[in-house]
Amino acid sequence: MGNYGLNIWGSNNFVIENGKVCINKGMKPALYDIVEEIRKGDIRGPILLRFPHLIKKQIDTVYNSFRKAKVEFHYNGEFNAVYPLKVNQYPGFVKNLVEIGKPYGYGLEAGSKAELLLAMSYNNDDAPITVNGFKDKEMINIGFIAAEMGHNITLTIEGLNELESIIETAGERFAPKPNIGLRIRLHSSGIGIWAKSGGINSKFGLTSTELIKAVSMLKDAGLLEYFTMIHFHIGSQITDINPLKKALREAGNIYAELRKMGAHNLKAINLGGGLAIEYSQYKNTLNRNYTLAEYANDVVFLLKTIANQKQEPEPDIFIESGRYIAASHAILIAPVLELFSQEYTEGKLFLKEKNPPLVAELLDLYRSMKPGNALEYLHDSIDHMESLLTLFDLGYIDLQDRSNTEVLVNLVIKRAVSMLGDKNLTEIMDIQERVQERYLVNFSLFQSLPDYWGIGQTFPVMPLDRLDETPTRSASLWDITCDSDGEIGFNLNNPLFLHDVDVTERNYFLGFFLVGAYQEVLGMSHNLFTHPTEAVIRIEDKDPKGYVVEGLLESQCIQDILEDMDYDVREIQDNLHERIEKSPLIDDKQRKHILGEIYLFLNDNGYLKTIGKEGE
Ligand code: PLP
Known part of the structure; x- marks a missing residue:
């Protein structure tokens, strides 16, 4: 995995040059250099970098794919997209997204009162707002206010009681009214770990019987003209395109039937989100079986076919893709603080004049290893290690012999792996799994990759430099929380190899990619580690470095974190x-010094300061 699967998940967003991961745009700045520059301002701990050009790329690609599909199939309906705020509500992302989406009339989707008010404040003029999720009377009122302000808003109802509230509110408020959408409960559901939102047992949507009732309630209330959209969502990260095709057929027919029942202003089908992105670093564990072009073609072709068959107008298409738009724009960069077996250098060997025969044998294997015998010697050394550990347990060798054993076996492994390279991969993997290196990384898995902890979703990980050197260590990543779940273990199906580095000599940073969707907002403050420091990076050819750092926002200081927990900081x-x-243990001078230190600690962020270079 010389390039850590960049060709699989990277979408040409990055290139490797001079051993570093670089942004594939403009002067191709290296992520390593960007991070080092930010750290010059005494910023430590993990840093989340946002790249607005990657938000633009995703928005452009979505609109272009649907434009092409519409042209290819001579589609008469419109294409619209809204961004679901739940995916990432951070201002560093949302404000850029709204600005970039302006030429397309890109809108926003809200699922709560807070998100709705956010959408009403930031949405582009005339761009659509859609509202999903459960709503009380108050939220419905807010939706009406949006319409009264001039927003093009559709309130999608999830159940008949919501419709009753809408009808009641319509009678109480002023003339402008929001459009009404009905969420339909399909038989079809997606597959994968996020597929629960679709299907007949899903939490949301109206059954056929309820749809018929809803239309008659709207008719009776004189509000049928506001019913403009049906909506469905079969789950996030749809891994297989087939369930979506099934859902489209079902939804297309429901659309046509509802129109035939008199819903003449019904003109749009909203497919929700679900467009998947590729997180995998290996070809044998791909996350999706379709491309965006295929998705757009299928949607347009199927809806056209059904509308034509049923002799109804081709519906406007709405999508609410969030993950696809947001995931790639953010990269979490975290410094490695320590390698747990880094002490296994030749300098750590304290051989005796007379060593136990197996230790002497290990030394010999290490010294005489060549590419031709590397695999054999590797096997022998692991075998010797097991025997030596047994001898220790039985009291036949001492702690010094045991330490020499551990050092020598690690030296043999490192030398063998670098001599063997990609050859004999199966045997090497087997051994690698047994001799993983633990990298302590300055980040919180619970805060920055909650989907890994919660549902086992993997994210691409790679070091930011040394990419012209073969990584020789099978890596387990440990975060800095006091929780043994805060680990990304070495996994034979998705193995991660890293370099043998001395972080006291030079910083070694890991990049966690595609973390811009859901991770930031689902992240939790386990051990009171909060949202990392963030910065927006604008690729700028006119700048001598090729980029500009904007909106640098340091991770919350400890005092603020405690305040957020409702502590009285005073x-x-x-x-x-x-x-x-x-304290009777210190004198006045020491007391003054300690008080100053406490002040600084309370005002510093809670992540660790890396040892070595990082601490300088
Ligand atoms: N729309 C609705 C109704 C959703 O529930 C979701 C998320 O599950 C989305 C859109 C966004 O989905 P995704 O991020 O997979 O595109």
């Missing part, structure tokens, strides 16, 4: 001060 400060003042 009380905490006073308690600490009082205890320091009262």
Whole structure:
């Protein structure tokens, strides 16, 4: 995996040049250099970089794919897209997205009162707003206010009681009214770990019986003209295109039937989200079996076919893709703090004048290894290690012999792996799994990759430099939380190899890619590690470095984190001060010094300061 699967998941967004991952745009700045520059401002800990040009690329690609599909199939309906705010509500992302989407009339989708008010404040003029999820009377009122402000808003109802509230509200408020959408409950559902939103047992949507009832309620209330859209969503990250095709056929027919029942203003089908992205770093574990072009063609072709068969107008198409738009724009970059077996260098060998025979044998294997015998010697050394560990347990060798054993076996492994390269991969993998290196990484898995912890979703990981050197260590990543779940273990189906580095000499950063969708907002403050420092990076040819760092926002300081937990920070400060003042163990000078330190710690962010270079 010389390029860490960049050709699979990278979408040409990155290139490797001079051993570094570079942004494939403009002067191709290296991620390593961007991070080092940010760190010059004394920023430590993990850093989340946002790239607006990657948001633009995704938006352009979606609109272009549907434009092409419409031309190819002579489709008469319109294409519209809205961005579901739930996927990432951070201003560093949303404000850029709205601005980039302006020429397309790209809109926003809201699923809660807070998101709806956000959408009403930032949405592009005339761009659509769609509202999903459960709504109380208050939220429906907010939806009416949006219409009264002039927004092109559709309230999608999830159940008949919501429709009753809408009808009641319509009678109470002013003349402008929101459009009404009905979420349909399909038999079809997606497949994969996020497929629960679709299917007959899903949490959302109206059954056929309820749809008929809804139309008659709207008719009776004189509001049928506002019913303009049906909506479905078969789950996020649709891995297989077939369930979507089935859902489209079902939805297309429901659309035609509802029109025939008199819903003449019904003109749009909203497919929700679900467009998948490729997270895999290996060809044998791909996450999806279709491309965006295929998705767009299928949607347009199927809806056209059904509309034509049923002699109804071709519906306007709405999509609410979030993951596809947001995932690639953000990269989490985290420094490696420590390698747990880094002490296994020749300098750590303390051989005796007379060593146990198996230790002497290990030394010999290490010294005489050549590419031709590397695999055999590797096997022998693992065998010797097991015997030596047994001898230790039985009391026949001492701790010094055991330490020499561990050092020598690790040296043999490193030398063998670098001599063998990609040859004998199966045997090497087997051994690698047994001798993983643990990399302690300055980030919180719970805060920055919650989907890995919660549902086992993997994300592409790679080092930012040394990519012209073969990585020789099978890697397990440990985060800095005090929780053994905060680990990305070495996995034979998705193996990660990293370099043997001395982080006291030079920083070694890992990039976690495609983290722009869901991860930031689902992230939790386990151990009180909060959202990492973030920065927006604008690729700018006119700048001598080829990029500009904007909107640098350091991770919250400890005092603010505690305040967010509803602690009275003044009380905490006073308690600490009082205890320091009262301590009989220190003199006045020391007391003053310690008070100053406490002030600094409370105002610093909670991530660790890397040892070595990082701490300088
Ligand atoms: N629309 C609705 C109704 C959703 O529930 C979701 C998320 O599950 C989305 C859109 C966004 O889905 P995705 O991020 O997979 O595109």
